[in-house]
Amino acid sequence: MKTFKYIAMMALSVMLAGSVTSCEDMLDTKSDDYVFDNDLNLDNANDSLFSVMGILSQQQRLAERYVLLGEVRGDLVQVPATADYSLQEIAQFNVSADNKYLSRADYYNVINNCNYAIARMDTSVTIHNNKVMMADYVGIRSVRAWTQLQVALNFGELTWYTDPITNVDDVDKDYPVLPFDAALDRILQDIEPYIGMDVPNFGNVGDYNSTQAFVRPTLIAADIHLYKNNYEMAAQLYYDYIDYYNLYITTGYANRWSSNTRTGITAGNFQAYKNEVISRIPFSSDVKDYRPNLINMTYSLVPQMVPAPHFMKQLEEASHYYADGENSILITGTFEGDLRGMAILADNRGDFASAYGYTHVTDKQQDILITKYYNNGEDAGVSNPDNEMFDWRTVRHLRSVPVYRQPSLYLRYAEAVNRAGKPSIAFAVITNGLKQKVMDDSTIVNKWERNGEPYINFDNSKYENNQGTAMRGRGFGIRLSKSGYLIPELTTLNDSIEWVENEILYEMAAETCFEGNRFFDLLRVSHHRADHPALFVEKVSQRFDNPAAAAARLSNPDNWWIKK
Structure with missing residues (x-):
């Protein structure tokens, strides 16, 4: 609690928003010496805009750590002996008291500013029957929930408070410190009422649409439900997002041989x-x-x-099956290499x-x-x-x-559907892509998996061009049965589910490596299994010089977090 009080004191001197002139300027983080005004209420669109953009400018400080802390504790990277010692310690799961990544101040600065805006924002303001501040309010709540989730994932606990800390008396209050699982429960409870609601759209900020600056409540809730093994709930939320925003996987983002000679x-x-x-x-x-x-x-x-x-x-060493096009029925080259x-x-x-x-x-x-x-x-x-x-x-x-891409969405959907007892549908996300002709093909999708659940409805023609994620690196021919890339005949349904789950983990690595996802991906998938944390321990320990010693250390969940 002493550490949090120090962080809270620092938060008092951090700005909520500055006097800047454009959305592009608001991404400049040079000015951060404003203090809270207890008498300030956010009751018009301009106040709301500035508060949102001020919060987003602070969130920038979390971006690099999102990637680093999500990858160096996973299984896809190594930290060389010549690297910064703080990063080496994180990768070794052995953190000293002076490690620079121990600081949580930037996270709680974002959370505290969100608390301030949420407490002061008047969502009842209505113009032409439109609650003009509600989207900003939802956006700020989503930033807070995402940031809280990062605190829990990095440090294994979360100090929970939703009222802004604006004076020294607030700092001296006792706030509950929630362990990892309880923190996720509380974040989910807080964000669920806003599932499906709009986030702010200020047009383009630089080169990007401003709506992309927010991880929408639907996806935050889906990820937490998936970790909590609420598979059908997670699948439905992922599907709702895919369907509403018309998202699909395209081979336009494939790396492929120009011909079967492999000369280009x-x-x-x-x-x-x-x-x-x-x-x-x-x-x-x-x-x-x-x-x-x-x-x-x-x-x-x-x-x-x-x-x-x-x-x-x-x-x-991954098998690669060359075919001339995504609709070709002939494999004209079999190689190795993703x-x-x-x-x-x-x-x-x-x-x-x-x-x-x-x-x-x-x-x-x-x-x-x-x-x-x-x-x-x-x-x-x-x-x-x-x-x-x-x-x-x-x-x-x-x-x-x-922080969230289309392959991540589809592969987490596959993870949820697989654990919901539909391994062939999940595997089709990897191989063929989900669309009506795939769902209707009993050689690809088991008929007994199609029970009319709304989250497996891909009959709409908008999914006609949906392709498998593996086609983006292992050849267009991988979707064909003659490739041999099929679910093997296994003894039990659970065996099939775990086989497909391993292939999903491979796809997550191939598609989204080095993007900051891997620690949570491994932790989440391992949590689905009865022998958790065995999968997490096995995957991460293999990058160590002494895997057995690393496995022994990682078998204790207390060692996963960034703590001294």
Whole structure:
């Protein structure tokens, strides 16, 4: 509690919103020295706009940590011995008292500002029968819920308070500290009344629509229900979101061989990270403003994290089935390699880095690096003398950090549907894509799985072009039965469910690696199993030099969190 009181005192000096002139300017985080005005009420659209944008500018400080803390505690990256010691400690699940990632202040600053706006916002203001402040109110609640979820996921507990801390007396109050599972229950209870409600739409903020700055309540609730093993509820919420917003998986974001000679590649997946996005944390276009350092941390001679060798090996050995088009019925080449990682062209014609690969920037750099952030960055027009990788080119920076993408949505839907007892429908998300002709094909979807539940209705023609996620890296032919990529004949339904679940975990890695999801993905899927935390322990411990010692440490859930 002493730590939280210190954080709360810091929150008193953090602004709610500043006097800025445009939405783009509001993404500038340079000015943060405003204090709360207890007499201020948010009762008009301008006040509401400024409060929302002020909160979003503070949320930017969480973006880099969202990615780092979600990945270095997973199984897809390694943190080299030359990396920052604080990051090494997090990756080793052995945190010292001076670790810089122990600080929770930025999270609680966002939460406290949300509390302030929620307490002061007058949602009854009506113009032309429209409650003009309600969308802003819902947006702020969604930011608070998402931030609370990050606190719980990173630190294993959440100090719960919903009234703003505006003076020293508020700091001295006793606030409940909720352990992880109880924190998720409380967040869910708080956000559920706003499922399906609109978030603010201020038009474009920089290059992105402002609605993408929010993870909508529907998705926050769905993720928590999925963790809590409420599978049908989660499936319905994911489906409702997919159906309402007309979302589907397209092979336009596929990396594929240009022909079965493998002498050229047609790349689309390598920039899906910035283009195929549901929710993101955006940043100002001004290079002088704050932005995450992920490119500089990975595209470097001294990288802070690199792809884990066993992960690269898994993608390198994945079966690949070449077909000329997404509707072709012929497999004309069978190879190895999931092209969403990297590709090695035939006849020594070179290589292609998608999520990771060789950079060929300098003779000094021959190791494989994470290239996902670099590929999705934009030229900053400035140099960085501290990074030799940029000594002959302009620095690149990320204009946003995605926190929810279409593949994440569909694969979590598959995770929920699979655990709801429908493994062939879940597997079709990976192989064929969900659409009427797939759902009606008994060689793909078991008839006994189709019981009329609303969350499996993909009969609408808008899903006609839905494709399987695996087609985006393992060849268009993977959807065909002759590929042999099928659910094997297993003894029990639970065996089939766990086999499909392992394939879903692979797809989550291939599609969304290095995006900040992996710790929660592993934790959530492991939680579905009777022997939890065995899956989580097995997956994470394999990246350690001494897997047995790591497994012993990780078998204690207290060691998962960022605590001294």
